[in-house]
Amino acid sequence: MTQSSSSPSSAARFHFLLRRLHSLSGLVPVGVFLCFHLFTNFQMLTGDFQHEVDFIHAMPALFYVELALWLSIGFHAALGCYYTFSGVKPNAAAYNYESNYRYVLQRVTGIIALVFIFIHVAHFRWRIEMFGVLMPFYAKGPGGEDLATATTAMSLQHIGATIFYLVGALSAVFHFANGLWTMAITWGVTITVGAQRRWGKMCLGLGVVLALFTIGALIGAWRYEITDTERAAFEALQQGAETMKGH
Template identity: 55%
Template sequence: MAESSSSSNELGFMARHHFLLRRLHSLSGIIPVGVFVIFHLFTNAQLATDTYQHEVDWLYRTVPVLLLVEISLWIAIAFHAGLGLVYTFVGSKNNVSHYRYGGNWRYFFQRVTGIIALVFIFLHVATMRWHWDIFGWYTPFMVDYTLPDGQRVPMATASVAVALQSIPVVIFYLVGSLSVVYHWSNGLWTAAITWGITLSVAAQRRWGVVCAAMGITLTVFTFAALYGAMTYELNEQERMAYELYLAEGPPEIDEGEYPLPLDP
C-alpha cells in the first residue's frame, strides 16, 4: 500500500488528473467556445443577406451581459488553449510519415489547426475588438459613428466590409476561420469518444457524419460572410465616417446605449 502511494505521489499533476483534465478540455471546447463559434459564424453570414447591421444592433441593444459573456469566453479559451498546447508539445506523438491512416492525420491536423486558430483569434480580436495597429494592420469594428453634423451612421456592415476587402485579410480570415471550423468539428467527434458516448465503430461513423455536416454548414457560413463583405459597396456617409474614424479615432460613445464594441 505504501509503495502504491509513493508511486502515485511521483506522478505529475497532469498524470494524476488525466481523466478529469481530458474531459474538461473537451467540454470547454464545446461549451461555451463551440456554441459561440456557431453563433458568431451564423451572425457573420448575415453579411450576405444585408441583415448584419440589424443583428448587431439587436445584440448590443438587448443583451445586457456582453462583458460577462466575453470574460467567460476568454477564461474558457485560455484553459482550452493552454491545456491543448501542453497536449500538443508534450503529449503523445503522431506518426503520419510512417502510419498514414485517417485517424492519425485527423489528430495531426487537429493539433495544427488548434495553433492556427489560437493565433487567428488573438490577432482577430486585437485588431478589431481592441483596435490595435499591428505592423500597419488596423481593421477596427464600429457599431455606428456620429458625423460632425450629428448624423449617426450605422457602420457594422461597412467596417467589416472594409476589413475583408483587403486580399491579405481575406486570406488570413479564410485560413483562420476554416482552421477553427475543422478544429471544432473534429474535436466534437473526438469528444464523444472521450466522454464514452460513441464506443463502437458504427457509432463513431454515424457521429462522424453529423460532425462533418456541422463542419460543412459552418464552412458555408464562412464563405457567405466573405461574399457579403467583398461585394458590399460603402455609401458616401459610411466612407466619410470611416475616414473620420481613422483620422480622429473613436468618437465619444454613449455607454448607456451601446457598450464598448466587441469583434464582429
C-alpha cells in the same frame, strides 16, 4: 495505482477532470459561441448584419460574457498546447491513415485558431490597426450612422485579410467539427465503429455548414458596396481615431 480503494486518487481526479473539462470547454461555451458567431457573420451575405451587431452590443453583462469566453478559450488553449507539446510524437508521415492526418490537423488547426482568434479580436475588438484599417468599436459613424457592415466589409476587402480570415476561421471550424467527433468517443457516446462513422458524418455536415457560413460572410463582405456616405463617415471615424481610443 495499485491501491484497491474504490475511489480514484486525487491525482486521478484532477487529471481526469482537467482532461474532461478541456473536452467540454471546446463545446461549451467555445464551440457554441463559434456557431453563433459564424451564423452572425453569415448575415453579411444574406441578412441584417447591423441588427446582429446591435443585438450583441445590447447584451447585458457583456463584459462578463466576454470574460467567460476568454477564460474558456484560454483554458482550452493552454491545456491543449500543454497536451500537444508534452511528449507526444505525431507520425502521420509513417502511418498515413486518414484518421491519423486528422489527429495531426486537430492539433495544428488548434494552434492556428488560437493565433487567429487573438489577432482577430485585437483587430475587431481592441482596435489595433491591421490591413490598413482601424476598426471602430461601435461601428457607428460620428453622427451615429450604422457602419458595422461597411466597416467590416472595408476591412475584409483586402486579399491578405481574406486569406487570413479564411484560413483562421476554417481552422477553427475544422477544430470544432473534428473535436465534436472525438468528444463523442472520449465521453463514450459513440462506441461502435458504425456509430463513430455516422456521428462523423454529422460532424462533417456541421463543419461544412459552418465553413459555408464563413465563406458566405467573406463573399458578403466583398460584394458589399460601400456607399460614399459610409466611406465619408468611415474616413471621419478614422480621423477621429485618437479620440475614439479614449473610450
